[in-house]
């Protein structure tokens with residue numbers, strides 16, 4: 182058996198980011214930039230008002246106050262989007278709206294609250310500071326400024342910054358297209374009648390959700406029959422269309438574990454036993470002319486989930502050009518549990534809070550890798566020391582979170598509030 186780290190290192194050494202593509206910014210969400218991106222314009226693009234009010238010459242309002250308002254005639258209205266270049270003559274004001282370009286000669290804005298709001302001859306009740314309520318061209322971003330460094334992941338804020346900066350297309354590491362294949366003649370797609378000896382394929386849809394949640398694109402979710410020829414044909418077709426392939430099942434020692442048989446000796450494919458529980462039988466290699474990473478995960482549902490978190494998620498991130506770490510945390514065991522002395526054990530746990538506010542974890546269901554039920558309440562995998570035969574109550578454990586931390590914390594917060602109300 183090899184260690185989890187040895188296997189992960191061997192896998193990641195063969196995984197490269199997918200090819201770069203140039204996409205409209207709006208279609209690049211969650212992808213990673215490959216070059217530094219600079220603004221082509223000043224932001225704001227022109228001096229404009231930050232308030233609805235009146236554009237003024239300060240010199241005309243010397244001494245203005247509530248007791249002593251100055252009344253000046255309005256030369257006209259400037260709305261946001263007004264394309265005409267206006268000029269402000271001494272002794273006049275322009276009524277101006279938020280975002281509208283400043284008229285030439287105006288050096289401040291008096292907001293409408295500091296006036297009586299009259300459309301033609303307002304009473305102006307303050308002597309504004311130089312530049313009051315003016316947003317200056319380039320005060321936010323100057324033409325040529327760096328908007329996004331290479332390696333940034335594009336989210337909603339990045340989209341706003343890029344588009345405002347005049348960038349409409351961007352070079353990114355391409356979307357990672359993933360194909361998912363379940364194997365085993367016992368499997369029935371959800372929604373179809375389940376006959377004797379049959380079970381519903383839950384791994385396919387679970388992996389689909391995991392891949393989506395990890396920010397990649399699912400291009401195929403299918404089923405491989407226990408038939409060598411059919412498996413070969415499907416896999417080779419997918420190697421032309423997918424950037425990563427995940428299969429589940431058919432990799433242990435059964436007579437019908439055909440995935441292993443078909444893929445053995447292909448590309449860099451290796452089938453190994455990893456010192457982990459669950460997830461021991463693992464297969465990986467890069468295949469085809471595009472060196473597509475192929476993971477063959479063990480079929481027990483919990484083994485599939487653990488294998489995804491430990492091996493596939495990091496590989497997907499690398500394929501997408503991302504380097505962000507896993508969802509790591511620590512917690513304290515509220516009770517003891519057994520772990521495998523020879524294998525790194527991943528125990529499904531539920532997270533609560535201890536009285537000091539730290540994560541308190543307890544096993545969610547039993548240890549069997551076929552136990553799907555408790556998956557619905559598991560928040561994390563507790564990773565045990567491979568040499569220890571148990572985790573003792575009160576000890577600190579490393580956690581691999583199965584949900585975003587924010588989601589777990591929100592639930593704990595809501596539960597704290599409920600307790601407060603009861604108490």
Ligand SMILES: Nc1nc2c(c(=O)[nH]1)N[C@H]1C(S)=C(S)[C@@H](COP(=O)(O)OP(=O)(O)OC[C@H]3O[C@@H](n4cnc5c(N)ncnc54)[C@H](O)[C@@H]3O)O[C@H]1N2
Nearest residue numbers: 363365382383384385430431432433434461479480481484
């Ligand atoms: N003689 C041995 N038998 C087994 C060993 C071993 O070392 N020697 N290892 C066990 C371990 S550990 C695991 S894990 C499994 C891995 O088996 P496979 O990857 O070949 O998976 P299958 O045999 O096809 O299925 C295992 C189990 O999971 C169910 N399954 C499969 N696919 C799905 C799916 N898409 N959705 C839901 N459930 C699925 C399947 O019905 C089986 O019950 O091998 C052990 N055996």
Ligand code: MOO
Nearest residue numbers: 459460461484550
């Ligand atoms: O290694 Mo298996 O994945 O224990 O169930």
